[in-house]
Amino acid sequence: MATSLDRYKSGVMPYAQMGYWDSDYTPKDTDVVAVFRISPQDGVDPIEAAAAVAGESSTATWTVVWTDRLTACDLYRAKAYRVEPVPGSPGQYFSYIAYDLALFEEGSIANLTASIIGNVFGFKPLKALRLEDMRIPVAYLKTFQGPATGIVVERERLDKFGRPLLGATTKPKLGLSSKNYGRVVYEALKGGLDFVKDDENINSQPFMHWRDRFLYCMEAVNKASAATGEIKGHYLNVTAATMEDMYERADFAKQLGSCIVMIDLVIGYTAIQSMAKWARRNDMILHLHRAGHSTYTRQKTHGVSFRVIAKWMRMAGVDHIHAGTVVGKLEGDPNVIRGIYANCRDDFTKKDLTQGLFFDQDWAGLRKLMPVASGGIHAGQMHQLITYLGEDVVLQFGGGTIGHPQGIQAGATANRVALEAMIKARNEGRDLWNEGPDILAAAARWCSPLRAALETWKDVTFNYQSTDTADFVPTASVA
Amino acid sequence: MSELDFKPTSAVAEPCSGIDLRALSSDSQVDAVLDELDRELIGLRPVKQRVRDIAALLLVERARKQLGLAAGPPSLHMSFTGNPGTGKTTVAMRMAQILKRLDYVRKGHVVAVTRDDLVGQYIGHTAPKTKEILKKAMGGVLFIDEAYYLYRPENERDYGQEAIEILLQVMENQRDDLVVILAGYRDRMQTFFRSNPGLASRIAHHLDFPDYACEELEAIAQRMLEAMQYRLSPAGLAALHEYIPRRMQQPHFANARSIRNALDRARLRQANRLFAQRGRKISREELITIEGEDLRASRVFS
Amino acid sequence: MRITQGTFSFLPDLTDAEIRAQLEYALDQGWAIGIEYTDDPHPRNFYWEMWGNPLFDLRDASAVMSEIDACRKAHPETYVRVSAFDSTRGFETTRLSFIVNRPTHEPGFLLKRHETDGRHIQYTIESYATQSPEGRRYT
Numbered sequence: 067m068a069t070s071l072d073r074y075k076s077g078v079m080p081y082a083q084m085g086y087w088d089s090d091y092t093p094k095d096t097d098v099v100a101v102f103r104i105s106p107q108d109g110v111d112p113i114e115a116a117a118a119v120a121g122e123s124s125t126a127t128w129t130v131v132w133t134d135r136l137t138a139c140d141l142y143r144a145k146a147y148r149v150e151p152v153p154g155s156p157g158q159y160f161s162y163i164a165y166d167l168a169l170f171e172e173g174s175i176a177n178l179t180a181s182i183i184g185n186v187f188g189f190k191p192l193k194a195l196r197l198e199d200m201r202i203p204v205a206y207l208k209t210f211q212g213p214a215t216g217i218v219v220e221r222e223r224l225d226k227f228g229r230p231l232l233g234a235t236t237k238p239k240l241g242l243s244s245k246n247y248g249r250v251v252y253e254a255l256k257g258g259l260d261f262v263k264d265d266e267n268i269n270s271q272p273f274m275h276w277r278d279r280f281l282y283c284m285e286a287v288n289k290a291s292a293a294t295g296e297i298k299g300h301y302l303n304v305t306a307a308t309m310e311d312m313y314e315r316a317d318f319a320k321q322l323g324s325c326i327v328m329i330d331l332v333i334g335y336t337a338i339q340s341m342a343k344w345a346r347r348n349d350m351i352l353h354l355h356r357a358g359h360s361t362y363t364r365q366k367t368h369g370v371s372f373r374v375i376a377k378w379m380r381m382a383g384v385d386h387i388h389a390g391t392v393v394g395k396l397e398g399d400p401n402v403i404r405g406i407y408a409n410c411r412d413d414f415t416k417k418d419l420t421q422g423l424f425f426d427q428d429w430a431g432l433r434k435l436m437p438v439a440s441g442g443i444h445a446g447q448m449h450q451l452i453t454y455l456g457e458d459v460v461l462q463f464g465g466g467t468i469g470h471p472q473g474i475q476a477g478a479t480a481n482r483v484a485l486e487a488m489i490k491a492r493n494e495g496r497d498l499w500n501e502g503p504d505i506l507a508a509a510a511r512w513c514s515p516l517r518a519a520l521e522t523w524k525d526v527t528f529n530y531q532s533t534d535t536a537d538f539v540p541t542a543s544v545a
Numbered sequence: 546m547s548e549l550d551f552k553p554t555s556a557v558a559e560p561c562s563g564i565d566l567r568a569l570s571s572d573s574q575v576d577a578v579l580d581e582l583d584r585e586l587i588g589l590r591p592v593k594q595r596v597r598d599i600a601a602l603l604l605v606e607r608a609r610k611q612l613g614l615a616a617g618p619p620s621l622h623m624s625f626t627g628n629p630g631t632g633k634t635t636v637a638m639r640m641a642q643i644l645k646r647l648d649y650v651r652k653g654h655v656v657a658v659t660r661d662d663l664v665g666q667y668i669g670h671t672a673p674k675t676k677e678i679l680k681k682a683m684g685g686v687l688f689i690d691e692a693y694y695l696y697r698p699e700n701e702r703d704y705g706q707e708a709i710e711i712l713l714q715v716m717e718n719q720r721d722d723l724v725v726i727l728a729g730y731r732d733r734m735q736t737f738f739r740s741n742p743g744l745a746s747r748i749a750h751h752l753d754f755p756d757y758a759c760e761e762l763e764a765i766a767q768r769m770l771e772a773m774q775y776r777l778s779p780a781g782l783a784a785l786h787e788y789i790p791r792r793m794q795q796p797h798f799a800n801a802r803s804i805r806n807a808l809d810r811a812r813l814r815q816a817n818r819l820f821a822q823r824g825r826k827i828s829r830e831e832l833i834t835i836e837g838e839d840l841r842a843s844r845v846f847s
Numbered sequence: 848m849r850i851t852q853g854t855f856s857f858l859p860d861l862t863d864a865e866i867r868a869q870l871e872y873a874l875d876q877g878w879a880i881g882i883e884y885t886d887d888p889h890p891r892n893f894y895w896e897m898w899g900n901p902l903f904d905l906r907d908a909s910a911v912m913s914e915i916d917a918c919r920k921a922h923p924e925t926y927v928r929v930s931a932f933d934s935t936r937g938f939e940t941t942r943l944s945f946i947v948n949r950p951t952h953e954p955g956f957l958l959k960r961h962e963t964d965g966r967h968i969q970y971t972i973e974s975y976a977t978q979s980p981e982g983r984r985y986t
Contacts, residue, residue, distance in 0.1 A: 227941045683907040
């Protein structure tokens with residue numbers, strides 16, 4: 067940094083000299099640390115670009131201001147302390163920036179995000195900018211509620227252990243009236259799914275008013291519960307135009323005895339935190355649909371990585387989050403997805419660059435967030451799904467249930483039988499990846515819905531190039 | 546444990562042709578355990594031979610079984626007699642491994658107990674206590690040290706008999722699930738077996754553990770010191786040489802354990818000796834050397 | 848009907864060998880095993896009767912199998928389930944739970960609808976079995 071005599075002389079000065087670049091800085095345990103992928107414009111020095119990002123996401127402005135000297139400005143400046151080129155991508159740099167804890171309001175995702183991504187992404191000297199990962203200090207994590215229910219309590223409430231949970235989105239997405247909608251829910255739950263859900267844009271439209279939907283869905287849920295002896299649920303979407311409307315819908319869901327409600331990401335971070343508080347107060351599981359995220363999470367060069375969104379959502383306090391399927395119709399590279407799932411489910415996430423995890427993250431006892439895999443998956447992929455995603459996950463087969471040739475109940479049964487057979491085989495020590503098709507075929511011999519499902523969808527795969535992959539490739543280790 | 550799974554071998558032939566015992570043996574990797582036993586324990590030649598005999602018997606039984614010549618599950622319960630510190634517990638653990646590798650027990654862990662773990666203090670206490678121990682030992686070996694304490698005929702309120710009854714049941718009916726090894730002093734075990742013929746009749750193999758000879762104890766001492774990164778000076782070695790026979794005459798001699806205790810006391814004396822000279826710098830050599838005086842300070846020499 | 852509680856209830860009833868395999872898996876993970884039974888299979892009846900205390904520190908499934916057999920023999924016409932419990936931090940909960948015995952005839956549940964104001968209905972699920980007193984529910 068320039069000497070204090072020069073530092074506050076009026077005029078423009080490189081950010082790196084204003085104190086936003088400090089290669090000797092070691093982040094404190096209480097600092098929030100972010101890593102950005104910076105693509106500077108041609109001719110812009112990467113260190114200056116990193117310092118500029120640090121500056122524009124903390125205290126700087128484009129010219130020197132004397133009023134800085136009325137504050138303990140050294141504390142409030144974010145410090146870029148490390149810049150390294152991204153392997154295999156010339157012109158891109160990873161830049162590590164540390165923010166003092168004093169910059170943030172406790173328990174506020176809105177403040178955290180406004181601070182870090184609120185100002186800097188349109189900055190002209192950068193061609194592109196992406197927030198790759200964040201390390202949240204334990205001191206800050208403890209000010210957040212965290213998931214209202216969490217994986218452990220959710221399972222205990224449902225009394226379902228040892229296997230992934232099964233869900234489906236009602237199809238068609240739009241257009242059904244409430245009574246017919248409830249029929250789909252009943253059939254799917256009776257056939258063997260644990261949950262059915264509203265889609266993200268099912269709110270309260272001319273073809274289906276929300277109150278009607280809630281009433282018919284709860285009839286379906288309770289009827290299916292009595293028919294099977296299991297606890298069943300339907301994610302009632304309470305997303306609305308205003309918080310007042312949301313609270314009204316959520317309260318109604320509670321009155322009707324639902325165990326779970328859902329919200330969409332597009333309601334905004336503040337609304338999400340409010341709903342998480344409400345969910346905890348009302349013993350409700352809170353499902354989050356990540357509507358709209360792909361607008362900014364999918365391209366490697368610009369935006370916010372979904373792993374950071376997942377972290378924020380765990381802090382904000384949702385219990386379920388859509389987090390990718392790997393083998394389904396939506397974007398998802400296996401290593402990146404693994405990293406996202408780790409952020410949701412670990413007590414302590416270890417740094418692993420091959421999964422895009424740039425930091426060790428201690429979750430300070432925050433409850434675990436249940437990832438949800440949804441989008442173009444079917445029973446024939448069960449062995450791959452369990453191998454990639456593990457056991458603490460909700461697998462949602464919308465089309466894969468409702469599109470079954472023998473009907474919705476058969477579709478649900480096929481999925482449930484495939485899942486249980488696969489878990490049983492895994493516990494017995496079989497090699498799921500290679501023997502999966504055999505295990506499914508063996509179960510299909512006595513379960514005709516499963517046989518039909520495998521026949522119908524056996525050639526369906528979604529093999530496209532991933533747009534969002536990790537930059538670090540696992541190196542071959544000497545055996 | 547997982548690498549020890551017994552795999553079906555190429556040595557299994559049709560009933561008419563012969564069995565390759567060597568292949569059977571190497572496939573089960575029993576030799577590795579036997580070799581480790583040889584290396585790990587000094588002396589005990591008769592015991593090691595007995596263990597090899599038993600291993601050979603079990604291997605042949607396995608071969609016979611593969612040809613359909615089974616004669617029911619063999620009884621594997623054993624008794625180990627000898628003075629303390631002669632290696633009984635160590636051999637029990639190796640035996641458990643051998644049994645696992647030859648597929649006679651499923652898991653091969655050892656649960657080591659004494660009377661107090663099996664017998665309760667009041668009516669109704671013993672059965673659940675014993676059964677719980679048995680459950681934990683299922684799939685492996687139950688090693689009961691000083692087993693004769695289970696039997697106290699002079700005290701009619703003693704519940705040891707109940708534990709013995711339960712043990713007898715399990716030793717007879719669940720031979721697939723559990724192997725029992727009883728251990729203790731030779732003469733007391735003999736008395737115990739005479740008073741409990743039911744128990745004696747279920748013991749297939751009796752192994753006796755002789756006391757160590759002086760040279761063997763010296764070798765054990767050297768090995769222990771090496772493991773602790775100490776060495777004896779020539780004077781120390783001479784002192785050890787004289788210490789051992791004297792100590793053996795004293796009461797309560799527990800073989801390897803007594804050697805261990807003596808070495809620990811010598812280390813204490815060495816430490817005090819060095820500490821007394823803490824004014825000057827001490828070399829690494831001095832730190833690892835036990836001197837004659839460290840051993841000669843023992844009461845044994847007075 | 849056939850209640851579908853438990854991890855493997857959509858598969859054919861597990862044979863003893865299959866139960867043993869699942870128990871071995873649970874013991875390998877270091878989980879404790881509990882055996883419970885009930886004649887009231889209501890989905891919110893979480894606390895089934897315990898058949899003895901949970902079994903800790905076991906290495907082999909035979910101890911559990913003999914307890915399961917004893918429980919089935921003592922209560923042949925009840926639901927019996929086996930649960931495996933994980934005490935590691937971050938879980939401290941049941942990790943696996945499946946039914947190993949069922950009554951020969953499972954009568955199922957009645958859905959009671961209690962109409963309140965407007966279109967609201969309050970739902971209650973009642974097990975047909977519990978309409979008889981204990982001990983005579985599955986005869």
